[in-house]
Amino acid sequence: MSEEFASGPLKGLRILDLTRILAGPTCTQLLGDLGADVIKVERPGLGDDTRKWGPPYLVDSNGNETSESAYYLSSNRNKRSITLDIAKPGGVRLLKRLLRHCDILAHNFKVGGLEKYGLGYSDLKTEFPGLIYCAITGFGQTGPYAPRAGYDFLAQGLGGIMSLTGEPDGEPVKVGVGIADVMCGMYATTAILAALHHREKTGQGQIIDVALLDTQVAWLVNEATNYFLSGTLPLRRGNAHPNIVPYQVFPTLDSYFILAVGNDRQFQRFCKFAGEPKLGRDPRFVTNAQRLLNRNILIDKINELSISKTTAAWIKGLSKLGVPSGAVNDLAQTFKDPQILHRGMKISMSHQSSGSGKVDLLGNPLKLSATPVTYRHPPPTMGAHTDEVLEELLDTDENERQKLREEKLI
Numbered sequence: 001m002s003e004e005f006a007s008g009p010l011k012g013l014r015i016l017d018l019t020r021i022l023a024g025p026t027c028t029q030l031l032g033d034l035g036a037d038v039i040k041v042e043r044p045g046l047g048d049d050t051r052k053w054g055p056p057y058l059v060d061s062n063g064n065e066t067s068e069s070a071y072y073l074s075s076n077r078n079k080r081s082i083t084l085d086i087a088k089p090g091g092v093r094l095l096k097r098l099l100r101h102c103d104i105l106a107h108n109f110k111v112g113g114l115e116k117y118g119l120g121y122s123d124l125k126t127e128f129p130g131l132i133y134c135a136i137t138g139f140g141q142t143g144p145y146a147p148r149a150g151y152d153f154l155a156q157g158l159g160g161i162m163s164l165t166g167e168p169d170g171e172p173v174k175v176g177v178g179i180a181d182v183m184c185g186m187y188a189t190t191a192i193l194a195a196l197h198h199r200e201k202t203g204q205g206q207i208i209d210v211a212l213l214d215t216q217v218a219w220l221v222n223e224a225t226n227y228f229l230s231g232t233l234p235l236r237r238g239n240a241h242p243n244i245v246p247y248q249v250f251p252t253l254d255s256y257f258i259l260a261v262g263n264d265r266q267f268q269r270f271c272k273f274a275g276e277p278k279l280g281r282d283p284r285f286v287t288n289a290q291r292l293l294n295r296n297i298l299i300d301k302i303n304e305l306s307i308s309k310t311t312a313a314w315i316k317g318l319s320k321l322g323v324p325s326g327a328v329n330d331l332a333q334t335f336k337d338p339q340i341l342h343r344g345m346k347i348s349m350s351h352q353s354s355g356s357g358k359v360d361l362l363g364n365p366l367k368l369s370a371t372p373v374t375y376r377h378p379p380p381t382m383g384a385h386t387d388e389v390l391e392e393l394l395d396t397d398e399n400e401r402q403k404l405r406e407e408k409l410i
C-alpha cells in the first residue's frame with residue numbers, strides 16, 4: 001500500500017466504493033478520513049451524479065467552470081477515482097479482480113441492481129468469505145417499498161420529521177440539508193466498523209442492509225417516544241422544544257438569539273438578568289412542567305423582555321451566569337467564528353482543477369488523540385487514479401490498460 005495511506009486508525013483497510021450522491025459517499029469519506037484506502041468506482045463518461053449538481057462549480061485558472069460541483073466536493077475527499085463499466089462482463093471480471101484486494105464493498109444501487117451483474121452478496125460471499133458488503137438503499141432490501149428508488153426528501157416525508165419541522169401554522173418543512181442521507185451514511189459507517197470487529201474475531205464477512213427511511217425514523221428520538229407514551233401526535237413548534245420551556249429563538253434589539261434553559265435554576269437566573277426576578281418565582285413558571293403548561297403566556301412575556309437588549313448583550317450576560325444562549329449565525333458568520341475555526345471545521349486542500357490551486361472544505365469533527373484523521377486526497381476528478389490503482393493492485397502495464405480503454409471498460 002502507498003505510504004500516502006499509511007496513517008490513521010483504519011490504515012490497511014481498502015474499500016471498493018460503488019456509492020454516489022450523498023449517503024454512501026458520506027460513509028466512505030468518513031472511513032477515508034480515518035485512514036482507509038477508498039477506491040471510488042465511477043461509470044466512464046458519467047461518474048457520480050452529483051458532479052453535475054450545480055452551480056456552483058469549482059472554477060479553473062481561466063475562470064471556467066469545471067465538472068466538480070460543490071455538492072460533489074462536499075463528500076468525496078480521501079478517495080481515489082477509477083472509471084469502470086460494470087455493465088459489461090469484462091468490467092465485472094475486472095471489478096472482481098480488484099475485490100480480491102479489498103475488505104469492504106459499499107454501494108447504493110437499487111435492490112437487485114448489482115445482482116443483475118452477478119455482484120450481489122450471494123454471488124460474492126463464497127469467493128470472498130471475509131467481505132463486508134454494505135448495501136445502502138432508500139427503503140432496505142426487504143418490505144413492500146424495497147423496489148422503490150429512495151431520496152432524502154422522500155425519507156424525511158415518510159419518516160415523520162417533516163411533520164415536526166416548520167412553523168405551527170405553516171406547511172411541513174424538510175431540514176435544510178440532506179440530513180436523512182447524511183445520517184444514513186453515519187449509521188452505515190457504524191455498521192461497517194461493527195462488522196470489521198466481528199470479522200476480526202471470526203474471519204467472517206457479512207452483508208449490511210441500511211436504509212434511508214429506517215435511519216431517519218431512528219433519529220426521531222424523543223419525539224417518537226413522546227408519541228409512544230402519550231398517544232398524542234406532536235405539533236410543529238417552529239424553533240420551540242416539545243419538552244423544555246423556554247428553549248427557542250427570541251427577538252432582540254438588533255436580531256435574534258437562542259435561549260436554551262435546561263433547568264429551573266437557569267430560568268431564575270435568566271429572569272434576574274432580564275430585570276424580572278418575580279417571573280422566576282411566579283407559580284405558573286417555577287418548574288419546567290408548569291412552564292410547559294403555560295408556554296404561550298411565558299413566551300409572550302419573554303418576547304417583550306428580549307427586545308430590550310442586543311443579541312451580544314444577552315449572550316455575554318447570560319453566559320457569565322451559566323445560562324445557555326447563543327447567536328443565530330449565517331454561514332459567513334459561522335465560518336468566522338473563532339471556536340469553529342479553532343476546531344478545524346474549515347479546511348483547505350490543494351486541487352488541480354481549481355484556479356486558486358485549492359478548495360475549501362468542511363473538516364472532520366472527530367478528534368482522536370493517538371490516530372487523528374488525515375486529509376490526504378482532495379475530491380478526485382473522474383478517473384484520475386485509474387492507471388495508478390490498476391497498476392498498483394493488479395500489476396497491469398500500459399498496454400493492458402490501453403486495451404481496456406479500447407474495449408471501453410475503463
